[in-house]
Amino acid sequence: MASDPPTFETPALVIDEATALRNIARFQAHCDRTGLKLRPHIKTHKSIRFARAQIAAGAAGITCQKIGEAEVMADAGIDDILITYNIIGAAKLARLRALAGRVKALSVVADSAVVADGLSGAFGVAPRPLTVLVECETGAGRCGVQTPQDAVALGQKIATLPGLRFGGLMTYPPVGDGAGVLDFMRAARAGLEARGIGCPEVSSGGSPDMWRAETGGVLTEYRAGTYIFNDRSLAERGTCAWSDCAAHVAATVVSTPTGTRAIIDAGSKVLTSDLPDLGGFGHVIGHPGMRITGLNEEHGIIRHDPGDRLSVGDRVMIIPNHICVVSNMLDSAWLRREGGKLTALPIDARGRVI
Amino acid sequence: MASDPPTFETPALVIDEATALRNIARFQAHCDRTGLKLRPHIKTHKSIRFARAQIAAGAAGITCQKIGEAEVMADAGIDDILITYNIIGAAKLARLRALAGRVKALSVVADSAVVADGLSGAFGVAPRPLTVLVECETGAGRCGVQTPQDAVALGQKIATLPGLRFGGLMTYPPVGDGAGVLDFMRAARAGLEARGIGCPEVSSGGSPDMWRAETGGVLTEYRAGTYIFNDRSLAERGTCAWSDCAAHVAATVVSTPTGTRAIIDAGSKVLTSDLPDLGGFGHVIGHPGMRITGLNEEHGIIRHDPGDRLSVGDRVMIIPNHICVVSNMLDSAWLRREGGKLTALPIDARGRVI
Numbered sequence A, B: 001m002a003s004d005p006p007t008f009e010t011p012a013l014v015i016d017e018a019t020a021l022r023n024i025a026r027f028q029a030h031c032d033r034t035g036l037k038l039r040p041h042i043k044t045h046k047s048i049r050f051a052r053a054q055i056a057a058g059a060a061g062i063t064c065q066k067i068g069e070a071e072v073m074a075d076a077g078i079d080d081i082l083i084t085y086n087i088i089g090a091a092k093l094a095r096l097r098a099l100a101g102r103v104k105a106l107s108v109v110a111d112s113a114v115v116a117d118g119l120s121g122a123f124g125v126a127p128r129p130l131t132v133l134v135e136c137e138t139g140a141g142r143c144g145v146q147t148p149q150d151a152v153a154l155g156q157k158i159a160t161l162p163g164l165r166f167g168g169l170m171t172y173p174p175v176g177d178g179a180g181v182l183d184f185m186r187a188a189r190a191g192l193e194a195r196g197i198g199c200p201e202v203s204s205g206g207s208p209d210m211w212r213a214e215t216g217g218v219l220t221e222y223r224a225g226t227y228i229f230n231d232r233s234l235a236e237r238g239t240c241a242w243s244d245c246a247a248h249v250a251a252t253v254v255s256t257p258t259g260t261r262a263i264i265d266a267g268s269k270v271l272t273s274d275l276p277d278l279g280g281f282g283h284v285i286g287h288p289g290m291r292i293t294g295l296n297e298e299h300g301i302i303r304h305d306p307g308d309r310l311s312v313g314d315r316v317m318i319i320p321n322h323i324c325v326v327s328n329m330l331d332s333a334w335l336r337r338e339g340g341k342l343t344a345l346p347i348d349a350r351g352r353v354i
Helices: A017-034 A048-056 A067-075 A090-100 A113-123 A148-160 A178-194 A232-236 A323-327 B017-034 B048-056 B067-075 B090-100 B113-123 B148-160 B178-194 B232-236 B323-327
Strands: A012-016 A062-064 A080-083 A105-110 A130-136 A164-171 A201-205 A221-223 A247-258 A261-264 A291-295 A300-303 A315-319 A332-336 A342-346 B012-016 B062-064 B080-083 B105-110 B130-136 B164-171 B201-205 B221-223 B247-258 B261-264 B291-295 B300-303 B315-319 B332-336 B342-346
Touching: A012 A017, A017 A048, A048 A062, A048 A067, A062 A067, A067 A080, A067 A090, A090 A105, A090 A113, A105 A113, A113 A130, A113 A148, A113 A164, A130 A148, A130 A178, A148 A164, A148 A178, A164 A178, A178 A201, A247 A323, B012 B017, B017 B048, B048 B062, B048 B067, B062 B067, B067 B080, B067 B090, B090 B105, B090 B113, B105 B113, B113 B130, B113 B148, B113 B164, B130 B148, B130 B178, B148 B164, B148 B178, B164 B178, B178 B201, B247 B323
Parallel strands: A012 A332, A062 A080, A080 A105, A105 A130, A130 A164, A164 A201, A201 A221, B012 B332, B062 B080, B080 B105, B105 B130, B130 B164, B164 B201, B201 B221
Antiparallel strands: A012 A247, A247 A261, A247 A315, A261 A300, A291 A300, A332 A342, B012 B247, B247 B261, B247 B315, B261 B300, B291 B300, B332 B342
């Protein structure tokens, strides 16, 4: 992309469509082979266009994290949505009910009786029950019931609550412990079945372990987000090649104060400060020795060898540490289509934090 | 604020107007006492309302970092703007010319001949010259000429270039080295004056050292952004009291998976991953022992003592590490006015990265 004429201003996010579509097809094929339904997480692209592309390629539906994201996607006609979040409070529950009334399938998760009771209160008189999965913590240290026994107890409760339909089990797993996840989910499913409660879905996910994803005789569904674009975090761990990274931040060198430092116009308002443990804030394509050592809001600081200099006005392309947070920073990206043509791509669900 | 009825959904940014206005007045008074013009950086609030409040309190004008921010402020009638950025490339220069034609005073900076030549090329035939200050690096490791001699040489060049007016010197200083900054600026000004070139303005800035700001016989102007709201980074270093922090992130507890962990609905899409060296990602008001130890996009992970528990549905108020990046994450905030009344406050210049 470095040879693009400067037909757009920087900083900007540039998405290579062919690479993104190839990434979609490859992981869909993996899921098809292993018998897993794929339910892509739209948090990575926040784009109606790409959500539709994922469904066209065979995805079972989409995953959202917040109601606001799901509303944007429902407005675009996407009608099978899982919100992997505990929905709390009267205002959000009212929005959830409205959303449920206009899609074919809506499901959410719960990891406590308080959350399940709230959902039941909102859906007890709804025309259709809401599907609720039990979120299980399998080691990632975030939300979720702590043991298979707790999952069974909460599943039993959901199965009896007015307005709810028990949808199965869901986990956001730790990276690299597929066996532990399968053990937890098998034990929870067995406990539920022993009480006569079936598990329609058992959903896991995560792009870092996506190529090792398998049903293990228990998982039915896999949720992944980053796989569509990939990023430095996945390339550095070998999950993808650098050439599989579909999303690049374009930046312009605005200053070269010393022979080993260059300043670019992409700072934390585009690249974000996420994942600093990777060492630096992005991979400068074509300059493997360069390090983005610091960010202010509108400045990125590149340190480089004296022999690998940049000049003021040079354009660099950067693979960001974590693409999901970068796409959220901009109202639109540039989509690079066949033949190099650039078209504006709205980030439809940007900033939907509620 | 913890006693607010839940009249708004979370996560949300809540600005206490009285605290912000008090912060504006206090630092304006400091600048008035020391003989410094105050030129607030609007990056912190990105709000027309607060830019106007700063000017009403006595500010000489405003500082922006990007043309897009300045355009928003100019649209609102703010007519004295310094853009502290090297403006590069035909598209941005054209926007800069258009902007210059509709405000009373516009100035920018340059730290290289390439940047100055570009500005001259765009303004050589403009009806009014563009005011250009030389950006000097006084130790912060970002942009700027490296020595007072280089500042003199670039200032001489700007003074002779068609379409430009030499406006003086500007620096974004390192924290805690006021003496070094003054030495650099005095030497550069003396060199220019020895060549018959006056320095209309010598501009420094930075909220961390704001209470030590003085002219030192050379500075004419001070730029500060964070002072209007303050944040955890300033409170932790003693620049402000916790009670001077005007901007709080409101979040709801959505899960309490263990007796020492709670999950809130504010993650990196609101709190951001900025300044992790502070240890955690924000200060939970009223719970000094709590630590926000991790963020995903929509989850914040709080670790707490077993005796200081939260419940699902509880609302917490958080002072973020770095407020300038947080205000950029949301389309609007809530302004808490006299008597506790909340009104929507648009973040007018959010996301203006160009």
